[in-house]
Amino acid sequence: MQYLGPPFVFGFTMLMDNISIASPNAATTAANITYWMGVDKFYVYSGRVETLPCTLRNYVFNDINRSQLDQVVSGTNEGYNEVWWFYPSASSSVNDRYVVYNYLEKVWYYGSLNRTAWLDSPLRSGPLGAFGIQGSYLNADIDASTTSIPLIDVSSYPSSGTITLDSEDISYTGVNVNTEELTGCVRGVNGTTPATHLAYTHASYKIPNQVMVHETGTDDQSVSTSIPIRAYVSSADFAIEDGNQFGFVWRMLPDLTFSGSTGNNPVVTMTVEGRQNSGTNYFNSNSPTVTLTAVIPVEQYTGEIYTRVRGRQMRFTIDSNDLGVTWQLGAMRIDVRTDGRQ
Numbered sequence: 001m002q003y004l005g006p007p008f009v010f011g012f013t014m015l016m017d018n019i020s021i022a023s024p025n026a027a028t029t030a031a032n033i034t035y036w037m038g039v040d041k042f043y044v045y046s047g048r049v050e051t052l053p054c055t056l057r058n059y060v061f062n063d064i065n066r067s068q069l070d071q072v073v074s075g076t077n078e079g080y081n082e083v084w085w086f087y088p089s090a091s092s093s094v095n096d097r098y099v100v101y102n103y104l105e106k107v108w109y110y111g112s113l114n115r116t117a118w119l120d121s122p123l124r125s126g127p128l129g130a131f132g133i134q135g136s137y138l139n140a141d142i143d144a145s146t147t148s149i150p151l152i153d154v155s156s157y158p159s160s161g162t163i164t165l166d167s168e169d170i171s172y173t174g175v176n177v178n179t180e181e182l183t184g185c186v187r188g189v190n191g192t193t194p195a196t197h198l199a200y201t202h203a204s205y206k207i208p209n210q211v212m213v214h215e216t217g218t219d220d221q222s223v224s225t226s227i228p229i230r231a232y233v234s235s236a237d238f239a240i241e242d243g244n245q246f247g248f249v250w251r252m253l254p255d256l257t258f259s260g261s262t263g264n265n266p267v268v269t270m271t272v273e274g275r276q277n278s279g280t281n282y283f284n285s286n287s288p289t290v291t292l293t294a295v296i297p298v299e300q301y302t303g304e305i306y307t308r309v310r311g312r313q314m315r316f317t318i319d320s321n322d323l324g325v326t327w328q329l330g331a332m333r334i335d336v337r338t339d340g341r342q
Contacts, residue, residue, distance in 0.1 A: 016049035023072040028083055030076045030103060035083045037072055042101070052101070056108045060099050063090045071095055075118030077127050079215060081105070086115045091177045093155040094134055114158060115212075126215030131222065133157065133205040138165070139180060144194035149182040151203055157182065162189060162206035165197045169206060218262055218326045232319035233329065237278070239313045240336055248339035249274070249309040252316075255330030263324030270318050272334075274311020282315070310339055 002011050020038040021027060027036035034045040035052065040061050042052040054060070065088040072087045073095065081104035086095040099110045116132035134156035142149065149163070154175050157163075162171045163182065169192045173184030182203075187194035212222055219226040240247045249272050258266040273282035314336075318329060 015045070019043060019049060022069045022087070024070070025073045026085065028074040028076055030078065030081075030083055033103070035074070035101065035103075037074065037085050037087070039066070039069065054101075054108060056099055056110055059110065060087070064088065065090050065092060068093055071116070073116065073118055075127065076120045077215070078120055078122070079126065084118060086113065086118065091155060093153070094132065096158065112159075124213075126213060129212045129214055130209070131207065131212055132209045133207070135202055135204045138197060138199050138201045138203060140199050141196070143196050144187065147183075147185045147187070148176075148179075149185055149203070151180055151182065154180050154182060157205065160184075163203045164206055165201050165203055166195065168192045168195050168197070218260070218324050226323065228321050228323045228325070230319070230321040231325075231327070232317060234317040235315045237275075237313040237315050240338060243278070243312050246310055246312050246339040247274075247314060247336040249307055249314060249334060249336050251335040252305045252307065253303065253333040253335075254305065255332040256318075257328050257330070258326065259328065260326045261324055263322060266320075266325040266327065267322060268318055268320040268325070268327055270305065270316060272307055272309045272314060272316045274309045274314040276312055278313055282311075 002013070003009070004011050020040070021043075022037040022039055026038075027034060029035075032046075036043050041057060042054050044050050044052040068088045071094065072085060074083065074085045076083055077100075081102055083101045083103060084098055085100075086098045088095050089097050094114065095116055096112060096114055097110065098113050098115065099108065101108055113129075114131055114133065115129040117130035118127060119129075120127040136151040136153045136156065139150040139152050149165075149170065149172065151157075155177055157175055159175055160171075160173045162169055164170075168188060169190040170182075171186045171189045172182040174182070176183050207222060210222070218229070220229050252270065252272070254270065256268065275282045316334065318327075320327060
């Protein structure tokens with residue numbers, strides 16, 4: 001749309017037809033290029049409208065609640081050259097997942113996170129995200145020993161957490177959307193007392209709706225006691241001689257830095273897995289740890305790891321799930337030798 005002149009004359013130019021947008025807030029602009037989520041694919045506008053190639057398209061659109069697409073929100077994380085979308089999975093009535101496109105490296109990644117709004121600003125050190133949960137009500141009376149809490153609707157609750165019924169706190173470890181129950185419940189946590197509760201008692205989620213500051217610190221501080229944020233990266237399968245020969249991994253030379261970690265002894269776990277053929281399961285995993293000791297400079301790390309993993313195809317994973325740990329992966333080396341054809 002272009003303004004042509006007074007009093008209120010506008011002209012319109014058709015750029016593309018037969019496209020879609022998931023919600024009014026599903027579009028965002030980064031580096032003068034506009035990105036948005038459609039109902040079955042992603043799009044980009046950089047002077048012309050194009051489909052944005054997405055390696056996670058099936059993961060996103062095969063498991064999305066299409067009746068709640070209006071809740072999709074998008075935003076940027078300019079400090080890391082990223083565009084984010086938050087959307088509800090098929091079993092959720094609120095946004096519980098995200099998918100990220102790094103427009104500089106042209107890669108996609110994904111995860112689970114409840115965010116109902118997003119704002120990135122050059123005036124702040126990191127983006128702001130809103131955490132929002134839709135509460136529900138008891139579907140029946142319960143006594144003080146009930147360990148599966150029946151609710152009218154469980155689809156908005158995270159997969160684990162704590163709810164409050166009257167003055168009692170109850171933790172849970174699972175959400176059964178088929179029976180509309182919170183499962184694995186522990187009654188009377190946080191110093192409260194188990195009690196009976198009547199049907200239609202409000203089941204409020206323990207964490208209130210709030211604004212989260214992102215890209216600050218190393219841990220999840222949305223709860224009263226900080227919890228670690230799991231960080232991992234897993235490679236695609238690799239092989240030698242196009243998979244005609246088995247490979248034997250006997251040594252790895254890690255290239256890691258723990259710069260920025262606040263823990264006294266930050267640790268990551270490196271896992272190497274092999275499989276016989278591309279269609280078989282992984283086996284013979286070996287998980288040595290790479291540690292930074294407290295008595296050497298932060299730049300010095302474990303030099304070598306010896307392992308024994310055999311397979312026609314292999315992959316490696318680096319994972320951390322401890323408080324105060326942040327790490328960066330460099331150009332690590334994996335020594336593989338041929339080990340026969342069978």
